[in-house]
Amino acid sequence: MAAVVVAACLGLAACGGSSQPLTRGGKSGSASAGGAGDGSGAGSSASPSGGGTASASGQGGQVYIDFAPETSSSGADLERTATLMRKRAKALRLGGVEITVRGREISVSGPASSQETLRSLGWTAELGFRPVLSAQPVDKGQCRAADASASASEPLTACGKTGGTYVSYSLKPVAVPGTDVSAAEATYDKQSGAGWLVQIKFTAAGSKRFAQVTGELAPQQPPANQFAIVVDGTVLSAPSVNQALTGGEAQISGSFTQREAEELAAQLNSGALPVRLNEQSVSRMRS
Numbered sequence: 001m002a003a004v005v006v007a008a009c010l011g012l013a014a015c016g017g018s019s020q021p022l023t024r025g026g027k028s029g030s031a032s033a034g035g036a037g038d039g040s041g042a043g044s045s046a047s048p049s050g051g052g053t054a055s056a057s058g059q060g061g062q063v064y065i066d067f068a069p070e071t072s073s074s075g076a077d078l079e080r081t082a083t084l085m086r087k088r089a090k091a092l093r094l095g096g097v098e099i100t101v102r103g104r105e106i107s108v109s110g111p112a113s114s115q116e117t118l119r120s121l122g123w124t125a126e127l128g129f130r131p132v133l134s135a136q137p138v139d140k141g142q143c144r145a146a147d148a149s150a151s152a153s154e155p156l157t158a159c160g161k162t163g164g165t166y167v168s169y170s171l172k173p174v175a176v177p178g179t180d181v182s183a184a185e186a187t188y189d190k191q192s193g194a195g196w197l198v199q200i201k202f203t204a205a206g207s208k209r210f211a212q213v214t215g216e217l218a219p220q221q222p223p224a225n226q227f228a229i230v231v232d233g234t235v236l237s238a239p240s241v242n243q244a245l246t247g248g249e250a251q252i253s254g255s256f257t258q259r260e261a262e263e264l265a266a267q268l269n270s271g272a273l274p275v276r277l278n279e280q281s282v283s284r285m286r287s
Contacts, residue, residue, distance in 0.1 A: 060112060060113070060286055061111075061112050061284055061285050061286035062109055062110065062111065062112060062284065062285045063109065063110060063111070063112040063114075063115045063118060063282065063283070063284050064107065064108070064109045064281075064282070064283045064284070064285070065107070065108045065109070065115075065118055065119060065122070065279065065281070065282050066105050066106070066107050066108075066279075066280040066281045066282075067105060067106045067107075067108070067122045067277040067278065067279055067280060068104065068105050068106075068277065068278055068280045069104065069275045069276065069277060069278075070149070070275075070276040070277065070278055071276070073104075073275045075101070077274055077275050078101045078104070078106060078275060079101055080274050080275075081106060081273050081274055081275040081277070082099050082100070082101050082106050084270045084271065084273055084274070085099050085106070085108070085121045085122065085270075085273070086099050087266075087269075087270045088120075088121050088263075088266040088267060088269075088270045089110075089121055091262075091265075091266040091269060091270070092117060092262055092263065092266050094110060094114060094117065094118070095111075096110055096111055097109070097110035097111075097114075097118065098110070099121070105280065106122070106277065108121060108122070112284050112286075115282070116259075117259060117263060119279065119282075120263045120267070122273070122277045122279060123232060123267060123273075124148060124232050124272050124273050124276050124277070125178075125231060125232065125264075125267035125268060125270070125271075125272050125273065126148060126178060126231065126232055126233075126272045127177070127178030127181065127229070127230070127231050127268060127272070128152055128174035128176070128177055128178060128230050129174065129175055129176035129177075129210070129213070129227055129228070129229055129230075130156065130171040130172055130173065130174055130175060130227070130228045130230055131171065131172040131175055131213065131217060131224070131226070131227060131228070132169055132170070132171060132172075132223045132224065132226035132227070132228050132238055133155070133169075133170040133171060133172055133223075133224070134169070134170040134223060135167050135168070135169050135170075135223045135226070135238065136167065136168050136170075137165050137166065137167055137168075138159070138166050138167065138168045139166065140166050142166070142168065143159035143161075143166040143167075143168060144159060145158065145159060145232070145233040145234045146158035146159070146230075146233035146234070147233060148232045148233035148276065149276060150233065151173075152173060152174035152177060153173050153174070154173055155170070155171060155172055155173060156171045156173075156230070156233075157169065157170055157171070158171060158228070158230055158233055158234060158235050159234065159235060160228075160234065160235030160236065160237070160238060167235075167238075169228055169235050169238060171228050171230070171235075174230075175209070175213045175227075176202075176206060176209050176210050176213060178268065178271070178272060179206075179271070180202050180203050180205060180206025180209060180210070181200050181201070181202060181203070181206065181268055182201050182202060182203045182206070183200070183201045183269065184198055184199070184200045184201075184264070184265040184268035184269050185198070185199045185200075185265055186198055186199075186256075186258065186261035186262040186264070186265040187199050187261075188258070189253075195253065195255065195256065196253070196256040196257060196258050196260070196261035197251050197252060197253030197256065197261060198251065198252040198253070198256070198261050198264050198265045198268070199249065199250075199251055200249065200250050200251070200252065200268065201248060201249050202248050202249070202250070206248075207246070207247075207248035210245060210248070210250070211244050211245055211246045212244075213227070214227065214241045214243070214244050214245040215243070215244030215245075217241040218241050218242055218243045218244060222240060223238070225240050225241050226238045226239065226240050226241070227239065227241055229252060231264075236252060237252065237253075252264070
């Protein structure tokens with residue numbers, strides 16, 4: 001974990017609690033928060049290179065990805081889901097992409113060189129901030145992403161990765177939901193060279209809720225002073241809280257490439273998909 005400067009510790013500082021997502025590309029994650037630009041964190045395989053689309057040398061032609069709803073869903077819900085996926089594609093500046101509802105499936109087609117980014121359009125991106133009850137190192141084989149459809153009002157056991165250690169977290173119900181996020185932006189931390197991160201801003205209600213919860217966590221002893229950031233059942237980060245955070249902003253970081261940071265920002269800006277999708281098939285047609 002990168003060193004934390006005093007300014008970062010004034011926010012939600014990654015003072016020993018970063019975790020790595022297990023199902024979102026296997027990249028590491030951490031977080032900090034507070035006033036604009038006052039936190040620092042490393043992105044995952046951090047590099048200023050890369051773009052809003054996935055790159056894969058030698059991948060020509062088109063790729064076709066079919067998604068099916070996890071549970072029975074109405075045509076209207078599938079259309080709403082497809083609309084949000086198109087919004088994500090636009091935010092990522094993806095060209096030549098078509099997203100259509102066909103019967104009970106959603107089909108995505110686009111350049112094969114953007115395959116991984118196209119796949120990410122179908123991720124639910126259900127975000128929640130959960131206070132940590134306990135944290136226990138486990139073997140890799142014991143670490144599984146939690147059921148992404150678990151109720152936000154119920155406790156949750158979820159996994160993350162800190163450095164080379166897999167950690168199982170026992171978490172309280174969601175204290176700050178993803179709907180409290182008003183905007184997200186992928187940025188590169190030039191000042192510290194920490195890498196790519198996602199800067200998020202809370203709504204007025206979210207800022208108040210975030211300040212209240214972090215104020216309650218700050219005086220607790222570890223790990224009860226940690227605040228886990230969970231996306232689709234995986235702990236991206238579980239940083240420690242030093243004081244109530246009233247800045248209305250937070251940073252999610254953890255060795256992100258530019259593409260990964262932009263994908264997450266696009267997902268958070270669009271909001272969680274109303275229908276949880278499963279990837280059914282991927283096929284390619286070379287030009």
